Amino acid sequence: MKTKILCFLGLTACLASLAYAQLSGAGTSSTICFSCHQDQAKDWSTTWHSRSHVDSNPIYKAMVNYISRVTYQPEESVLVGCAQCHNPKMTIKEISGKDSFTLAKVLHVETEQTKKVDASVGDASIKDGISCNICHNVAKINESADMEMRGFKAVEWGPKDMIYGPFEDDGRAGLHKSTQKEHFTNPDKLCMACHFGGETNPKSKVELYATGKEFIESGDTVERCADCHMSTKRKGIITPEITRPGITAQERNIRSHLFEGARNSNILKDTLTLKAKPSGNNLILELTNLTPHKAPTGFGGRSMDVKVEFIKDGSVVNIQTYTLEIVYLDKKGKETIPYIATSIKSDNRLAPNETRKLNIPKFAGATSAKVTVTYRLVSEKMLSIINFSDPIFNKNYPVASIDVNL
Ligand code: HEC
Ligand code: HEC
Ligand code: HEC
Ligand code: HEC
Ligand code: HEC
Known part of the structure; x- marks a missing residue:
């Protein structure tokens, strides 16, 4: 119904709303967002958030392969653990009965479990890494000092067709559902869901990725993660090309989506x-x-x-x-x-x-x-x-x- 109404509004809005109609479907990938949010998509695609899946990041692949060899586990077992932050929507969260899984993998025997794990690890909808529908589908963040509680363990997802963002209202209502969340008005918390500090070897408790912890302990409040790694806020209109009769698009304070690092910025x-x-x-x-x-x-x-x-x-x-x-x-x-x-x-x-x-x-x-x-x-x-x-x-x-x- 929504799609039909929008199709009176011109070709761009029509095509875009058709794309949006798929949002409520299963296994959404972020390409659905690209048609309307081209600026964000262009920035994000230069970042390694878009390459956090093993198929697009050679050093991640090499590390997983090395861990697999020295710890005598199949690569899939390693990947399921790393996915906690690298692919937080991977459907398999843990491999139960690891020994029988390993044995089946070593002997190249296909079991119900190996089929399920392989499908989950190779799922096309998670290949775009830390994508739009990872961050913008986070409904709640459960803060915890426990190193284990990072990535998917730190967040609660909203319904598939709900988009969370920094603004109270979607000024051009109807294009998609959206709601304001505090972790977008102050995104440090969102970043720290994965960048706080965690450990991947529960026995040794060697701490990894402690950026957020370092940041909090520094007591420095001058600039936040997003100020340096996205951009300072600037005035702009979100998706100016999508117009609707009788509705004037609002100018808002927006940021770039570069998540600047050594590779895509200075x-x-x-x-x-x-x-x-x-x-x-x-x-x-x-x-x-x-x-x-x-x-x-x-x-x-x-x-x-x-x-x-x-x-x-x-x-x-x-x-x-x-x-x-x-x-x-x-x-x-x-x-x-x-x-x-x-x-x-x-x-x-x-x-x-x-x-x-x-x-x-x-x-x-x-x-x-x-x-x-x-x-x-x-x-x-x-x-x-x-x-x-x-x-x-x-x-x-x-x-x-x-x-x-x-
Ligand atoms: C607690 C969350 C978390 C877990 C679990 C995790 N990672 Fe990461 N990983 C990150 C974050 C955050 C970064 C980005 C840090 C940076 O850019 O310096 C990252 C970056 C990396 C990088 C560098 C990638 C690059 O492009 O330079 C490699 C390699 C890597 N991880 C491998 C792994 C492997 C292998 C596992 C599983 C054994 C794993 N990670 C588990 C959060 C995690
Ligand atoms: C790593 C998390 C993350 C990812 C991935 C991400 N966003 Fe965002 N996005 C944010 C944050 C944080 C803000 C709020 C920035 C602020 O106002 O402080 C935001 C703001 C926005 C806004 C509001 C306007 C603006 O640009 O500030 C739009 C629209 C948006 N994102 C779309 C997208 C799209 C489309 C993608 C995928 C191409 C995407 N985002 C990927 C974190 C993310
Ligand atoms: C049909 C075009 C269209 C599609 C497809 C679309 N958006 Fe939007 N989006 C908009 C428009 C228009 C706005 C409202 C801009 C405004 O009012 O300033 C918006 C607003 C937003 C906001 C800000 C909302 C808020 O309340 O803070 C975010 C975040 C966002 N979109 C993310 C996404 C993501 C993620 C996807 C893909 C899952 C997506 N959008 C798909 C058109 C679209
Ligand atoms: C769901 C987990 C998650 C969230 C949330 C998240 N990140 Fe990341 N981030 C990662 C992972 C995983 C990587 C490593 C990707 C890779 O290189 O394979 C990464 C990489 C990065 C990098 C290095 C990027 C590059 O292109 O070299 C920066 C900078 C970064 N993140 C900043 C942020 C900021 C700022 C936020 C908050 C707005 C944020 N991240 C939110 C998981 C996350
Ligand atoms: C004052 C600006 C500033 C703030 C605030 C800041 N960073 Fe950084 N960040 C940098 C700079 C400069 C670098 C490059 C040098 C380094 O690695 O320390 C960097 C590096 C990084 C990297 C590694 C980048 C890469 O290419 O892999 C990650 C990940 C990161 N920051 C995440 C964060 C997170 C998460 C926060 C908030 C908790 C944050 N930063 C706050 C300036 C900042």
């Missing part, structure tokens, strides 16, 4: 300030973290290298590198990846808003130095542990640099 230039000055036999470096979380934060493979190149007669005569990273150990004390770690050997990342001084001994005879700070999505060490290389991940992203006369 957010790294706002990570830190770098100062350098000679003092006696040392070069003193001063790094100030400009973020209210650690730098680097998030996924445990992220690292930053501070590299000092001492120069004499125009050539580099000595290089010293200082790496900011977390080092994870397995139960035998060997360096490993976060997900199978039983302890943390060291974590020298910059604390929220910290200023760190580094004393670097000057190289004798050097007349100047070049200091560069670069960011890696995955440290070289971690790539070598899982024996993986890929141009996106095996790359140094520039953060800051400075030249000093000695």
Whole structure:
């Protein structure tokens, strides 16, 4: 009925409302939203939220494969666990009777359970990752300090055809149901449903992804997650191309949907300030973290290298590198990846808003130095542990640099 009425309103609205009619159907994917919300869709598709499914993220795939091999579990078992945050609408939440499932997988025997799990892991409607219908279908967030209670365990979904957002009313009512929720007027809570800190190895309690916890402990309230990672608010009309007779679209305060990270923005230039000055036999470096979380934060493979190149007669005569990273150990004390770690050997990342001084001994005879700070999505060490290389991940992203006369 709704569709019929809208079809008097012009072709765009008609096609869009046909798309919307599918919203109430089962297994919705976010492509339904794209026809009307092109700006949001364009931004979001550049972000790795859109690639959080194993089929579109090579480093996630490589990690899952490695965990599967060293822990003797089928990849599907690993994926069901990771889906808690990476694909929170995956229908299977836990694998019961893991031993018989593993045995069936090893022997390539198809059972009712393997069929169900395979269908759930390969479900087309979850392949677009942290998509529109993940965030905008969150009806409630259950806050908890328990590391286990993240991802789907932290949220309650609304009805399939309900969209939650930052505004009280859908000014052009009828296009879809929508309601205002506090976790959109203050989105920190929404972000922290997944970015608070969690653990994937319940026995060891090694904490991962503690960005939200770092943020809260910093006490910094100047800027929120969305201010830096979406954009500051600006005036704009949502989907201006959809018009309805007699209804004037309202100008609203909106943000971009870039969820800015190292890969799709230049957010790294706002990570830190770098100062350098000679003092006696040392070069003193001063790094100030400009973020209210650690730098680097998030996924445990992220690292930053501070590299000092001492120069004499125009050539580099000595290089010293200082790496900011977390080092994870397995139960035998060997360096490993976060997900199978039983302890943390060291974590020298910059604390929220910290200023760190580094004393670097000057190289004798050097007349100047070049200091560069670069960011890696995955440290070289971690790539070598899982024996993986890929141009996106095996790359140094520039953060800051400075030249000093000695
Ligand atoms: C990671 C969570 C997340 C995802 C994924 C997401 N959104 Fe949003 N969206 C938000 C938040 C948070 C706001 C509110 C921002 C604010 O006003 O502070 C918002 C606001 C909006 C608004 C209101 C206008 C605006 O732009 O501020 C629209 C429309 C919207 N989103 C559509 C979409 C569509 C379409 C997609 C998929 C292409 C999508 N969103 C994906 C979190 C998300
Ligand atoms: C038929 C076109 C159409 C489709 C399809 C559509 N939207 Fe909308 N949406 C609109 C219009 C128009 C508004 C209202 C804008 C206004 O009043 O300022 C809106 C508003 C919103 C808002 C803000 C609501 C609020 O109360 O804060 C969000 C969030 C949103 N849409 C998300 C989505 C998502 C997610 C999908 C896909 C599941 C989707 N929309 C599909 C047209 C559409
Ligand atoms: C449902 C869980 C979930 C929610 C809610 C969520 N995220 Fe994410 N976020 C993820 C996952 C999973 C990834 C990693 C995706 C990948 O690289 O495979 C991620 C990645 C990111 C990245 C790195 C993106 C890139 O392109 O490199 C940023 C930045 C980010 N999120 C910010 C936010 C902000 C800000 C919010 C709140 C508005 C938010 N997230 C809400 C799960 C979530
Ligand atoms: C003052 C701006 C600012 C605020 C506020 C902020 N961040 Fe960040 N964030 C950054 C910068 C700059 C980086 C890049 C350096 C780093 O990793 O620390 C970053 C990095 C990240 C990353 C890793 C990005 C990647 O490419 O993988 C995630 C995830 C993230 N932030 C999530 C959050 C969440 C969640 C919040 C709120 C709890 C938040 N941030 C608050 C500025 C900010
Ligand atoms: C508690 C929620 C949660 C769980 C559970 C989780 N992840 Fe993540 N994952 C995230 C978030 C949030 C990010 C984004 C952090 C960032 O950008 O720094 C992420 C990022 C990643 C990345 C980096 C992706 C990229 O594009 O750079 C990899 C790899 C990864 N996760 C692997 C896994 C694996 C493997 C599992 C299961 C063993 C898993 N994750 C379980 C929340 C989770």
